[in-house]
Amino acid sequence: MDYITELTEKGGKAKLAARKLATLSTAVKNQALLAMAAALADNQAVIIAANAKDIAQARENGMAKPLVDRLMLDETRIKAIADGLRQIAALPDPVGESISGWLRPNGLKVTKMRVPLGVIGIIYEARPNVTVDAAGLCLKAGNAVILRGGSEAIHSNTAIASILANAAQAAGVPAGAIQLIETTDRLAVTAMLKLNQYLDVIIPRGGAGLIKTVVENSTVPVIETGTGVCHTFVDAAADLTMAQDIAFNAKVSRPGVCNAMETLLVHEKIAPQFLPAMLERYIQAGVEIRGCTQTMTYHTAVKPATEADWAAEFLDLILAVRVVGSLDMALDHIAAYSTRHSEAIVTCDYDNANRFQQEVDAAAVYVNASTRFTDGFEFGFGAEIGISTQKLHARGPMGLPELTSIKYIVNGNGQIR
Amino acid sequence: MDYITELTEKGGKAKLAARKLATLSTAVKNQALLAMAAALADNQAVIIAANAKDIAQARENGMAKPLVDRLMLDETRIKAIADGLRQIAALPDPVGESISGWLRPNGLKVTKMRVPLGVIGIIYEARPNVTVDAAGLCLKAGNAVILRGGSEAIHSNTAIASILANAAQAAGVPAGAIQLIETTDRLAVTAMLKLNQYLDVIIPRGGAGLIKTVVENSTVPVIETGTGVCHTFVDAAADLTMAQDIAFNAKVSRPGVCNAMETLLVHEKIAPQFLPAMLERYIQAGVEIRGCTQTMTYHTAVKPATEADWAAEFLDLILAVRVVGSLDMALDHIAAYSTRHSEAIVTCDYDNANRFQQEVDAAAVYVNASTRFTDGFEFGFGAEIGISTQKLHARGPMGLPELTSIKYIVNGNGQIR
Numbered sequence: 085m086d087y088i089t090e091l092t093e094k095g096g097k098a099k100l101a102a103r104k105l106a107t108l109s110t111a112v113k114n115q116a117l118l119a120m121a122a123a124l125a126d127n128q129a130v131i132i133a134a135n136a137k138d139i140a141q142a143r144e145n146g147m148a149k150p151l152v153d154r155l156m157l158d159e160t161r162i163k164a165i166a167d168g169l170r171q172i173a174a175l176p177d178p179v180g181e182s183i184s185g186w187l188r189p190n191g192l193k194v195t196k197m198r199v200p201l202g203v204i205g206i207i208y209e210a211r212p213n214v215t216v217d218a219a220g221l222c223l224k225a226g227n228a229v230i231l232r233g234g235s236e237a238i239h240s241n242t243a244i245a246s247i248l249a250n251a252a253q254a255a256g257v258p259a260g261a262i263q264l265i266e267t268t269d270r271l272a273v274t275a276m277l278k279l280n281q282y283l284d285v286i287i288p289r290g291g292a293g294l295i296k297t298v299v300e301n302s303t304v305p306v307i308e309t310g311t312g313v314c315h316t317f318v319d320a321a322a323d324l325t326m327a328q329d330i331a332f333n334a335k336v337s338r339p340g341v342c343n344a345m346e347t348l349l350v351h352e353k354i355a356p357q358f359l360p361a362m363l364e365r366y367i368q369a370g371v372e373i374r375g376c377t378q379t380m381t382y383h384t385a386v387k388p389a390t391e392a393d394w395a396a397e398f399l400d401l402i403l404a405v406r407v408v409g410s411l412d413m414a415l416d417h418i419a420a421y422s423t424r425h426s427e428a429i430v431t432c433d434y435d436n437a438n439r440f441q442q443e444v445d446a447a448a449v450y451v452n453a454s455t456r457f458t459d460g461f462e463f464g465f466g467a468e469i470g471i472s473t474q475k476l477h478a479r480g481p482m483g484l485p486e487l488t489s490i491k492y493i494v495n496g497n498g499q500i501r
Numbered sequence: 502m503d504y505i506t507e508l509t510e511k512g513g514k515a516k517l518a519a520r521k522l523a524t525l526s527t528a529v530k531n532q533a534l535l536a537m538a539a540a541l542a543d544n545q546a547v548i549i550a551a552n553a554k555d556i557a558q559a560r561e562n563g564m565a566k567p568l569v570d571r572l573m574l575d576e577t578r579i580k581a582i583a584d585g586l587r588q589i590a591a592l593p594d595p596v597g598e599s600i601s602g603w604l605r606p607n608g609l610k611v612t613k614m615r616v617p618l619g620v621i622g623i624i625y626e627a628r629p630n631v632t633v634d635a636a637g638l639c640l641k642a643g644n645a646v647i648l649r650g651g652s653e654a655i656h657s658n659t660a661i662a663s664i665l666a667n668a669a670q671a672a673g674v675p676a677g678a679i680q681l682i683e684t685t686d687r688l689a690v691t692a693m694l695k696l697n698q699y700l701d702v703i704i705p706r707g708g709a710g711l712i713k714t715v716v717e718n719s720t721v722p723v724i725e726t727g728t729g730v731c732h733t734f735v736d737a738a739a740d741l742t743m744a745q746d747i748a749f750n751a752k753v754s755r756p757g758v759c760n761a762m763e764t765l766l767v768h769e770k771i772a773p774q775f776l777p778a779m780l781e782r783y784i785q786a787g788v789e790i791r792g793c794t795q796t797m798t799y800h801t802a803v804k805p806a807t808e809a810d811w812a813a814e815f816l817d818l819i820l821a822v823r824v825v826g827s828l829d830m831a832l833d834h835i836a837a838y839s840t841r842h843s844e845a846i847v848t849c850d851y852d853n854a855n856r857f858q859q860e861v862d863a864a865a866v867y868v869n870a871s872t873r874f875t876d877g878f879e880f881g882f883g884a885e886i887g888i889s890t891q892k893l894h895a896r897g898p899m900g901l902p903e904l905t906s907i908k909y910i911v912n913g914n915g916q917i918r
Contacts, residue, residue: 103836107859188881192870201892202862280716284892299697300720305893326915333917419520441910442524445619453609453913462918463909464605475618475701475906476722477894489892492880493858496870498743500750501879 087272090265095282097260098203098228104258105226106200110177113224116255117173120220121166123251124244128162134243135212142236155210155237165216172220175466178484179226195493200226202284204487205276207232207298209290212240218289219248219262221469225487228261230283232276234290235268242266277302284489289470292397307478307486309470312342312425313397314455317414317440319431320353326452327430328362333454334428336369340399342471343426343458347394347404349414355382355407363405371401378407394421411436415443422446425473426455447473447480504689507682512699514677515620515645521675522643523617527594530641533672534590537637538583540668541661545579551660552629559653572627572654582633589637592883595901596643612910617643619701621904622693624649624715626707629657635706636665636679638886642904645678647700649693651707652685659683694719701906706887709814724895724903726887729759729842730814731872734831734857736848737770743869744847745779750871751845753786757816759888760843760875764811764821766831772799772824780822788818795824811838828853832860839863842890843872864890864897 085093124131135157142152178198185195204227206218215231222229233241245264253259265272277286280303287307288298295310316334318327334345350359355378363373363383373379374389386405393404394417408414418427428450429440437451448458458481460468465483472478478486502510541548552574559569595615602612621644623635632648639646650658662681670676682689694703697720704724705715712727733751735744751762767776772795780790780800790796791806803822810821811834825831835844845867846857854868865875875898877885882900889895895903 103860103862106862186881188879192874192879194880199862303717305722305891307893323915329915329917337918437912443520445520445523445616446908448909448911450911450913453911453916454918456918457609457911457913457916458909462605462609463611464603474722476724479907480909490896491863492865492875492897494865494867494870494874495854496867498740498746499870499874500746501754501871501873 087267087269087275090267091272091275091279094230094263094265095279098230098263099282101258101260102200102202102228105228105261108226108257112256113177114173116223116252116257117169117220119251119255120248121169123247124162124166127247128159131157131162131240131243134239137239138237151210155212157212157240165213168217169220172224172467175224175484177224178488183490190499191497192499193495196490197493198488199491201487201489203228203230203282205230205232205283205286205304207273207276207286207288207294209234209294210236212237212244214289215241215244216248218469221467221484221487223252223257223261225484227487230263230265232265232273238268274301277304280304287470307472308474309472310342311397311423311473313346313395313421313423314343314426315347315349315418315422316345316428316430316455317349318351318354318358319411319429319433319436320351321433321436322354322430323432324354324358327358328365330428330430330454331362332365334456335366335371335403337456339401343456345455346396346398347406347421349417350405350407352378352407352409366403371403373403373405375405376407379405411439418444423473425471426450426458428453428455447471504684504686504692507684508689508692508696511647511680511682512696515647515680516699518675518677519617519619519645522645522678525643525674529673530594531590533640533669533674534586534637536668536672537665538586540664541579541583544664545576548574548579548657548660551656554656555654568627572629574629574657582630585634586637589641589884592641592901594641595905600907607916608914609916610912613907614910615905616908618904618906620645620647620699622647622649622700622703622721624690624693624703624705624711626651626711627653629654629661631706632658632661633665635886638884638901638904640669640674640678642901644904647680647682649682649690655685691718694721697721704887724889725891726889727759728814728840728890730764730812730838730840731760731762731843732764732766732835732839733762733845733847733872734766735768735771735775736828736846736850736853737768738850738853739771739847740849741771741775744775745782747845747847747871748779749782751873752783752788752820754873756818760872762872763813763815764823764838766834767822767824769795769824769826783820788820790820790822792822793824796822828856835861840890842888843867843875845870845872864888
């Protein structure tokens, strides 16, 4: 089947399914999620066999070891992925919530009600667990989903999507609710980005390159996720022990994720007390430091930072460090280089804390905590489809309510205008 | 100045202004709105003189009379436009609202706070009143705005934007908060649609052609407004007098707007009692009827409807009429042809009313009322920047809260992960 035919057929099926999904009961959706979890366990041999083909192919193509590891599925991982579906089943159903309602002077009763978005396209890279997470979250929020994973995981994804779709359908979910694009032709992505007739939204999940391609080429509305050039500003009035723990955690605990810190800003007043020990701790942990000229005076291992370093999302054990003369300079630096993901100040000064949280424009703005907390689970949402770095529709960690829209239900008794 | 230079300069100024606008007090914003209203009145001679140039040009170019009328400004209209700014000043400020907040088990306090979107681009057609409305609404919600009106109104818009920007600035609003693109080069629109570096969102206001161009070419997130192929379904269990009044109002009261009905669906059981008088009333009012074969049996003046008529937004005294065998057939017709703007059922049957409101996917779904009520003022929002027909971010009439985003304010005391 050519990719245009596949996209059109699956788009049409998804749209039909979405009409039925919109009024599907919470009970049926939850039963389906549990059945999907059970089906993954029951079919783990099939999944592992399919995954083995992807792994063999990846090794043949010389894929880097950490990427091969992210692609790999075993019993433990499949169990964890299935447990994720059970957790989604346990979450409250966002659909049908009356968000607000009021009576107009003419007697019209207006109710703002939460409804599914409709058909969601998810475009992602190698990790096959996204196939399950995205299918589960979209289903719980009443949406049909069209999944387009990376070609590296095509055997795993095809096996998983087929198992999930069959289990869901047997539990009463309409056919077409969960579909995977099976062609690995890259042109299918380009065509999917123009599928306005069938898709209500596209959510890309992956690296900066993928997200850029989607944002620049999609005519379907996009929720941009991901890129995080996050800062921590250690103010003159900081508790230096707390500052060191927060700054260390924000960089080192998991450097490859979007909420990890990329640039540390330090007030010049406390730089002499703070930076030497801080830099030594980083360097002991294997962090490469690229600093401004002042930073370089505090440790011999500091390399000079270039303009590009201030804007870089390293996603690695590399940190840019800059000494600034004031809170205003920190705010200006952040305004210039931040991707508006997560920003933190460490301070004991009430006014500085407030100003920072008021003036910094980012999805999450922290006082005295690590930027690493920007996460759907850490925020208490019980799920996460991604972290939005745009301002439209959703910002920050996206849970189930972010996968919904609204409609106005208006009840009258003959009103005309 | 070439358009690239103009866009880049104004984009940069808007972005700087947006940082300051985000923390501007409600008092200053309201004073500025009142000062802008006063300035329009004080400078009405200047505005009318500029408008006269546009009118002369329009007549020279043979613009249709109703369009010339929409372009025309006089003392009465300027007063009404200025009053609109005073109404915006009287509305509550959406910025700074705590939407929700909670404490995490680790002691982190998370607050979801309403903040401005940032920089909004408005692309619109001939009506110069949009210049004032959009500037006022964006300012109140703390956003910088870049306006791009139609070339037909360039003299009026340039005069108005300059008066508004000066008045706002004198009242304490940062420079760059209100800017108009002054070049009439059409390439400026194309370039504006790619201005991701400066614009957070683009809202097109105008005809289907403009909206299509924006949706298909913008890499900046868009809020799609406008197109309404709205239906009214007269159920078998309808009060026929009420149904006639609602169906007449929905088509005839203002046929040129997006919430006007374009297709009337009638249950076949009541078609013999309902349609002859209804069709006669429409025809007396000058409405051209394009009907299905059954409809044609009820009045000799009915012309045959084509497939294209079911999908048409006539925006005129033309109505498509179809007799359907059941509520399900009505729901299928609406699912196939609706633009998901506003849909109505007239019925006394409780279950049919509920099913219609549950199953129809549209921004506003009515029982026993005219679709003409889909409007920010009629919904009680006190303002309207447009009516969204997409599902992302905003759906239906958009007031001030729809011109905002959120950020998470997170307060800790040393939490690390």
